[in-house]
Amino acid sequence: MRCFLSKIQTCIVILLTVFTHNSFAKSDVSPKVLASIKPLALISNEITQGVTEADVLLNKTASPHDYVLKPSDMVKLKQADLVIWVGPVLEHFLNNTLTDASNSLALSAQPSIEFQHFTHEGQISIGDFEDGDGDLNPHIWLGPDQALQAATVIANRLSQIDPQHKEQYQTNLVKFKLNLQHTVDSIQQQLASVRDQGYFVFHDGYDYFENKFGLDNLGYFTVDPERKPGAKTVAKIHQALLSHKAVCVFSEPQFTPAIVTTVIQGTPAKHGEVDPLGSDIKIEPGAYFNFLTSVATGFKSCLQQG
Structure with missing residues (x-):
């Protein structure tokens, strides 16, 4: 009997945890959006305007290439409703924490984002390169086309987990595309x-x-x-x-x-x-x-x- 009650209590705790974590979907609470690095936070914030402000995990002096997670980072990751990162190819320090996490959005796992691979022909460089993700170029935030693809993925995921703000996310995505094209045109002239x-x-x-x-x-x-x-x-x-x-x-x-x-x-x-x-x-x-x-x-x- 005591074992049976213990199982019921465990189920109640699990249900309460799930309900609390997803409560923003049925209330006025906005989702907590966390991006691994500043550029992804900048893209995400364009999509969350009018709903919430995207936060960033790494401070401005840190690099994703050699970062080590702190206890305070772990708290942020667990409290976030959506964690946006490029993927294991860049943020090695997040592999163990986010690989199977339900709040994880790894952009490298999204088929709609056109990642490039490093091409070493004609380049002056020395180094060992691996097959598969080892030669995947993770710096998609520097490509306007890939940034739009990432913004679309982010907007769609937020629309799924926070349906009450779906219209706002999709409206922001349209604005993102227009502003991005204007910026691209301006930079083309700037660098001509x-x-x-x-x-x-x-x-x-x-x-x-x-x-x-x-x-x-x-x-x-x-x-x-x-x-x-x-x-x-x-x-x-x-x-x-x-x-x-x-x-x-x-x-x-x-x-x-x-x-x-x-x-x-x-x-x-x-x-x-x-x-x-x-x-x-x-x-x-x-x-x-x-x-x-x-x-x-x-x-x-x-x-x-x-």
Whole structure:
């Protein structure tokens, strides 16, 4: 008898937990939306306008490439109704926590998002690459086409778990598409005069943006920012700079290796900086489009000096 009552109590606890976790679907409570990194939070926030504000897990100085979860992060992940992340290919630190979680939305698992694979032909780089997801390019937030696909996935998932705000999410998605097209048109004009200027980047993370806007990336130091570039790679880049094949070498706020400063010494190349995570972009309406523009500005500000 005591065993039977214990089972009933357990079932009641489970039902209460499920009801509490999904209570926003039947009340005025808004869902808690958490994104792993700032750019995904910026995209998500465009979709949640008028309902809730998307939060971000990593602070502005952190990189998803080498992040370690804190106890406070675990609390945020468990309390969120929807956690949006690229997937195991980028946020390795979330694998154990989110792989089978019901509140997880891994964008890399969505067939409607057109992920690219790293193409190493013609690039100056050294490294080992794995089959499957190992060569998947996770930086989809830098590609306008992929950003729209991600926004669509996010809007549809939110419409499912929070049907009372479905109309708002879908309306925001339409606005996102219109604002994105306007931003793309503006950036095309902004970068038109520097498309023939060659450059190198610290890590190979800009393909989506470069392919969309026709920039002339000559190569990179490393695919993974945690890996130091080999001496052969550095020597080839230095020689390319000496021969005036590139006018800029770009680093990132999250990774400012001394090797970048060293490799441009004695060459006419300039040192530029591009922030692929939008560290200083405030999460507010229109911020994702400001982020894309800031990336374009980072490229042009150095390349136009060539």
